[in-house]
Amino acid sequence: MTGILELRGVSQAYRLGRRSPFVTASYLQVLSNVDFAVRTGQAVGLVGESGAGKTTMTRILTGLERPQTGQVLFDGKDLWEMNAVERLEFRRNLGVVMQNPRSSLDPRMPVGSSLLEPLRSLGIDCDHVARVNEVIEQVGMASSVLGRYPHEFSGGQLQRIAIARALMTRPIVLIADEPVSALDVSIQAQVLNLLMDLVTDLNLALMLVAHDLSVVAYATSRVSVLAAGEIVETGQPLELFSRPKSKATQDLVAAVLTMEAGLAGRGLD
Amino acid sequence: MRLNVSLIIGAILTFCAISIAVVSTFWLPYNPNLPNIPNRLLAAGSAEHWLGTDVLGRDIISQLMVGARTSIVVGAGGATISLVLGAIMGLIAAASGKIVDETISRVADIMLSIPGMVTALVLAATLGSGALTTIFALTAFFTPSFTRVARSAALSVLQEDFITAAQLYGRGRMPRVARHVFPNIAGVLIVQFTLYFAAGILTEAGLSYLGVGVTRPGISWGLMLSEAQNQVGVSSPLAMWPGLSIVIVVLGLNLMGDGLRDVLDPKLSKSIL
Ligand SMILES: Nc1ncnc2c1ncn2[C@@H]1O[C@H](COP(=O)(O)OP(=O)(O)OP(=O)(O)O)[C@@H](O)[C@H]1O
Ligand SMILES: [Mg+2]
Numbered sequence: 308m309t310g311i312l313e314l315r316g317v318s319q320a321y322r323l324g325r326r327s328p329f330v331t332a333s334y335l336q337v338l339s340n341v342d343f344a345v346r347t348g349q350a351v352g353l354v355g356e357s358g359a360g361k362t363t364m365t366r367i368l369t370g371l372e373r374p375q376t377g378q379v380l381f382d383g384k385d386l387w388e389m390n391a392v393e394r395l396e397f398r399r400n401l402g403v404v405m406q407n408p409r410s411s412l413d414p415r416m417p418v419g420s421s422l423l424e425p426l427r428s429l430g431i432d433c434d435h436v437a438r439v440n441e442v443i444e445q446v447g448m449a450s451s452v453l454g455r456y457p458h459e460f461s462g463g464q465l466q467r468i469a470i471a472r473a474l475m476t477r478p479i480v481l482i483a484d485e486p487v488s489a490l491d492v493s494i495q496a497q498v499l500n501l502l503m504d505l506v507t508d509l510n511l512a513l514m515l516v517a518h519d520l521s522v523v524a525y526a527t528s529r530v531s532v533l534a535a536g537e538i539v540e541t542g543q544p545l546e547l548f549s550r551p552k553s554k555a556t557q558d559l560v561a562a563v564l565t566m567e568a569g570l571a572g573r574g575l576d
Numbered sequence: 577m578r579l580n581v582s583l584i585i586g587a588i589l590t591f592c593a594i595s596i597a598v599v600s601t602f603w604l605p606y607n608p609n610l611p612n613i614p615n616r617l618l619a620a621g622s623a624e625h626w627l628g629t630d631v632l633g634r635d636i637i638s639q640l641m642v643g644a645r646t647s648i649v650v651g652a653g654g655a656t657i658s659l660v661l662g663a664i665m666g667l668i669a670a671a672s673g674k675i676v677d678e679t680i681s682r683v684a685d686i687m688l689s690i691p692g693m694v695t696a697l698v699l700a701a702t703l704g705s706g707a708l709t710t711i712f713a714l715t716a717f718f719t720p721s722f723t724r725v726a727r728s729a730a731l732s733v734l735q736e737d738f739i740t741a742a743q744l745y746g747r748g749r750m751p752r753v754a755r756h757v758f759p760n761i762a763g764v765l766i767v768q769f770t771l772y773f774a775a776g777i778l779t780e781a782g783l784s785y786l787g788v789g790v791t792r793p794g795i796s797w798g799l800m801l802s803e804a805q806n807q808v809g810v811s812s813p814l815a816m817w818p819g820l821s822i823v824i825v826v827l828g829l830n831l832m833g834d835g836l837r838d839v840l841d842p843k844l845s846k847s848i849l
Contacts, residue, residue: 370743411737415759421738424755425745466626472741 309383310344310367312401312480313513317341317377319343319536321362337363338536341377345480350506350513352523352544354559355533361516364533365484368514369403370394381455399429402473406485408465412457418468419453425475438475445508463494470501474509481505484516499526520559524548532556542543583835586770589828597645608642609793620813627817631802636817642795643818647825650707650790651776654714659769662722663717663761669723670730671753681727684720692717692779700788701833707780707796710789714776725768729761763840770833774826781822795824 319338337360345351345368364373367379370386379386381397388511389397394414412421422439431438438449446467457465466486473481475482483502487495503526506513517523523530524544532540532547534555540547551557606625608702612633620628620636627636669680696713733739734757742752783789784798791799797818804814 364631370694371740395746398744399746403741403743403744405737407737411741413738415756424742424747428742428746428751471743476745564763 310346311382312345312514313378313380314341314343314364314374315378315380316366317343317364317367317374317379319360319367319372319374336536338367338374341533341536341538342539343368343531345512345514346410347479347512348506348510349529350503350515350527352527352530353514353516353533354520354523354530355519356558357556359533359555360536361518361533362484365403365482365514365516369401369482370397373387395429399431399476400477400479402476402481404466404469404473404481404483404486407411408462408469409457409489411469412465412472414457415452417456418460421457421468422453422472422475425472429476431476442471442474445474445505461494462490463498466490466494466498467501470498470505474505477509478511480512480514482514482516485518486515487522488517488519488521490571495522496525502526519563520544520547520556532559580835580839582831583839584831586828586830589824590832592645593825593828594648594653596641597648600641600645604638604641606638608634608638608795610634613736627787628813630800630814631806636814638738639795639800640817640821641798643797643821644825646707646790646796647777647780647795647822650710650714650780650796651773653711654718654754654776654779655769655772657715658712658722658772659717659765662724663726663758663765665719665723666726666728667730667753667757667761669727670734671749671757677727678752680723684723687716687720688724696783697788700783705783705788705791707790707794710780710783713783714779717779718776722765723770726761726765729764733757733760753764761835767833768839770829770836774829774833777822777826777829781818832846 317338318336318340320334320336323333323335340362343353343364347497353361353364363372370379381389381400384393386394386397412418416424419439422442424433424434426433426438439453443450443453448464448467448471452460452464452468457468460468466489470486471481481502486502486509487498490498499522502513502515505511513527515523515527520530524547528543530542530544530547531538532553532555534553539553540551540556547556548560548563551560612629614633615625615629616631616633617629620626622628625635625637628641629635630639660716665680665684669677692713696710699709699713699716703712707766730753741754742756747755779795780789781798781801783804784791786798787802789798790796791842800818801815804818
C-alpha cells in the first residue's frame with residue numbers, strides 16, 4: 308500500500324521556550340510515529356481537534372519542516388535526500404491550498420499575476436496566458452477576474468482562486484489544510500464539490516484536512532483521525548460515523564451530531 | 577466616491593514649497609545676503625520688498641525662498657537616506673535568523689536611546705555645522721525608527737499565507753522579500769517618509785535656531801527665526817514669516833502623509849479621489 312506521497316514513522320517535537328536557564332528545556336511531542344499515504348485518484352481526509360497536529364503534518368508532507376525522525380517519500384524518494392532536479396519535480400507536482408483565503412493571495416498583486424507566479428518560479432515551459440485562462444475556468448470563474456485584486460472578491464471566490472494557483476503547474480498531489488473552515492456554510496459545499504470534481508477530472512491525489520468530521524466525510528473516501536499527534540483510527544467515513552472505535556473519533560462524531568441537533572432544534576421554534 | 581481632502585491640500589502645499597525651492601536655485605528677487613542699510617527693517621507691503629527687509633536691509637522673500645530650499649533639501653535628504661537604510665536593515669532583520677535580527681534590533685535600540693541633540697552637537701563639533709551635517713544628524717535619528725517600522729511591518733507580512741505559498745512554489749527567501757514583502761510594506765514606508773520629512777524640517781529649523789545647523793551665508797528658516805529674535809518688539813513680523821513658512825510646510829507634509837495612509841491601503845484604494 309504505497310502512495311504517491313507518504314509519511315513513514317514520522318515524529319516531530321518542538322522545543323518549548325525555557326523559562327529559566329536553570330531548568331532543562333522541555334519538548335512538546337506534536338507527532339508520534341505517524342504513517343500516512345496519499346494515493347493518486349483518491350481523496351483522503353485527516354481530521355482531529357484543534358492542536359492535534361494536522362497542520363504540522365501538512366508542513367512535513369510539503370517539505371516546509373523536516374521531521375525529527377521518520378521519512379517523507381514522494382514517488383518513493385525521500386524528500387530530504389533529493390537533488391535539486393528531483394526537488395524541483397516535487398515542487399511542480401505539489402499543490403497546496405491553505406485555510407485563510409484572504410491571507411493566501413498577495414493583496415498587492417492582481418490575481419492573474421498571482422496565478423502566473425508558480426509557472427514563473429518553477430520555470431514551467433508552456434503558454435502561460437493560455438494556462439491561466441484554462442485553470443481559472445476549471446475552478447468555475449471567468450477570465451475577466453484576472454486583472455482584479457484580492458480585496459474585490461468574497462472568501463469563497465478567493466478560495467477558488469487559491470485552488471487555481473495550486474493547480475497551475477499541473478500537480479499530481481493537492482494538499483488542502485482546512486480549505487473551507489474560513490468559509491460560510493453555504494459556500495463550503497461548493498468548494499468541496501470543486502475539489503472532488505478536480506480529483507476525478509485530473510486524477511489527483513487529494514489530502515483534505517479538517518477539524519469537522521462531516522467535511523471530510525462528505526468529500527473523501529478514506530479518513531484518518533489524528534489525536535494528540537497519533538493516528539488513532541483510519542477507515543471509510545461511514546464506518547467511522549457508525550462505529551467509532553477511539554475516544555477521539557467518538558468526540559468528533561458527537562460534535563457533528565450536537566451541531567445538527569442544535570440546527571434541528573432551532574428549526575422547530 | 578470620496579474626496580481625499582487631506583491628500584489634496586497636503587500635496588498642493590508640498591508642491592508649492594518644492595516649486596519655490598526649485599525657483600530659488602535660478603531666480604531670486606534680491607541677493608538674500610546683501611545688506612542694504614538704508615532699506616533696513618522695511619515693513620511688509622513696500623513696493624520693492626513685498627514682505628519687507630530685516631535688520632540689515634536684506635529682502636525677506638528672497639531669504640524665505642532660499643530657506644525653503646534648505647528645509648526641503650535637508651528634510652528630504654535626511655528622510656530619504658534614513659528610508660533607504662532603514663528599509664534595508666529592517667527587511668534584513670525581519671527575513672534573517674535570530675542572531676542577525678537581534679543584532680540589528682539592539683543597535684537600533686541603542687541609537688534611539690542617544691538623545692538626538694547630543695548626536696547633532698557632536699556631529700556639528702566634529703564636522704562643522706551646515707546643511708550636510710544636519711542631514712547626517714537626521715540620518716542618525718531617523719534610520720533606527722525606519723528600521724523598526726520596516727522590520728515590524730515586514731514581520732507581519734512574513735506571517736501571511738501567501739509567503740508560505742511562495743515558498744512552496746519554490747521562491748527563495750530573497751525573491752519572496754523582493755516580490756511580496758517589499759511591495760506590501762512600501763505604503764507604510766511612504767507614509768513614514770512624509771512624516772519624517774516634516775520632522776526633519778522642524779529639526780533643521782531647531783538646530784539652525786540654536787546655531788548648530790545652517791549658518792550664513794547659508795539661509796534657513798530656523799536661522800531667520802533666531803536672527804529675528806534679537807529684533808522682536810522692533811519688528812515682530814520678522815519672526816512671523818519663517819515661523820509661518822515652517823508651519824505651512826510641516827502641516828502640508830503631515831496632511832499628505834495622512835491622506836496617503838488611506839490611499840495606499842489596498843482595501844480603501846477605491847477612494848483615491
Ligand atoms: N513552531 C512551533 N513551535 C512550538 N509549538 C508548535 C509549533 N507549531 C505548532 N506547535 C504546537 O503543536 C501543536 C499542533 O499544532 P498544529 O498547528 O499542527 O495543530 P492543528 O491540528 O493544525 O490545529 P488547528 O486545528 O488549530 O489548526 C499545537 O499544540 C501547537 O501549539
Ligand atoms: Mg491547523
